[in-house]
Amino acid sequence: MAPTEAPSKSATTAPPALISWSGSAHARHLRTVRVMWQRELIRLSRSPVGLLMSLLTPLMFLMVLGTGLNSAMRTAGNDADFRSYFLPGMLLMVVQAPAVNTGVSIVWDRQAGFLREMLVAPVRRSALITGICLGGATAATAYGALVLGIAGVLGITYDPLLFAPVLMELLVTTLALTTLGALAAVSIKRIETFQAVVGISMMPLLFLSGALFPVSGLPGWLNGAVLANPLTYAVDAMRRTLSDAGTGGGPHWWGWQPPVAVEMAFVGALALVVLAAAARRFSRID
């Protein structure tokens, strides 16, 4: 294809030249990913009020519930700062909404018609959905970074050097959540059904992750669910990164406690598998 400029007007005999692809196929896919990633971030910046509102609930949890439980535990003769224990769980609660919102945005784009504009473009649909998921994960991690910063200001102590590794863990975790939302979004066409599915599945994911209370207190028959829950590993990895306290409470595989790197690799692998499934479903033409 000749890299000619397309004149806006020309004689009927010479229609405007087709605008050339710029770059290799590989570069084009990357550009598609970047465009979609950007759009997700633009979506985030569009509603700063919504962003602040969504931070309120978890912060209130941390301040009111965390502090309250803290003093309750002190009375019970427990010395650990419950707020520090609670921090990873609260980070999860914060990033959960924006991560899942990416799925909502796919469903909404379909409803509003905008999805067709993407579907008919000469791009790989797997590149589209990868960009969307990366964008959603980035946006959600940004929320998490904000809360982590606020928590530090509020006196929940953690080593500032740990900020970067925790964000990396958040990024992997939000990617897993985003791809799950995206898979649901491309598989479920009705917006009501999608919302119901997401709403129902999020609660147990959180409750069975050890984010709010140690899972060792749960009945044994729930153990399988806890071990299958990706959030279990995400919470434990973050908790172990943030403090040395309570490292024994995390998930064990046949008596062996996987190190943080393995836990995160597990979550990351799950994200990739789910992303592949979502891309496959998204690429299917009716």
Place this chain on the structure above:
Amino acid sequence: MNGNGGAGTAVLARGLGKSYGAVPAVRDLDLTVSSGEIFGFLGPNGAGKSTSIGMLSTLLRPTAGRAEVAGHDIRHEPDEVRRRIGLVFQETTLDVDLTAGQNLRFHADLYGLPRREGRDRALTMLELMGLAERHSDPVRTFSGGMRRRLEIARGLMHTPRVLFLDEPTTGLDPQTRAVIWELLHQLREEQGITVFLTTHHLEEAEHCDRIAIIDDGHLVAEGTPATLKAVVGADLVVLRTGDDDTAVRTIRERFGLEAIAEPRGIGLRVSDAAGFVPLLCAELTIPVHSVTVTPPTLDDVFLHYTGRTIREIDDGGPQTKG
């Protein structure tokens, strides 16, 4: 059928069909649209128009037959087809939270236009569609007609060879419709773009170089509006008289023609109305209040081929989207 569809062929379909399970939506569609043509796809809602456009634009997978658009096979080279076609859908596909310029930029990015070229092209297209001064306004603030024009501008960003428009003027006021049609004609004149559109407005089909009538999933007629009307052939004469019964009887006795009751009087079809009306008036002894002569319309053509008027179909019962 040759491999690349020929230089002068924009859309070529042979035996194209789409079924959902056992239910056929489109059956055995044969189409040939030349480059630079304005081609109208005419039919009631649910006839299979949108399904056909969906297949030609690679959004739906055909279950039978084959098609080439802009010289490329829709099934085997979908990306090559996609970069050569522009699409304007029935329902809006703009991001209403973005500005006009941002919507175009997103499109330019998706279609791999170099940044600078994308910017220039966006300005040119907005200028062409009369939206230049609204470049930085959110689409949310646009009227229906402006949105449609913006969608056409966006569909033209990547210099497509074929522009598909699904019901481009539905829901627009007559004035805006006229503007859109003017634009489509201008595009064809100046850029030689092939325009393929669907409509269920018969008046609109008159704007097309050629039309195809689709009903119940298959093609029933194809040709220029004039040719199709010539098939029906006869002018419609409608009389308002002081005594319709006598008039009907007189017409039967003197001319051997069967007049039928019309909402506005009595109507009959004759091949040469101009010569017939004076004779008729001379024969009728009863008072004649008015005589109107209507040349055949596409509605008559539709009636001729399908046995129904397009309005009867559109008015009746629940419909699925065509």
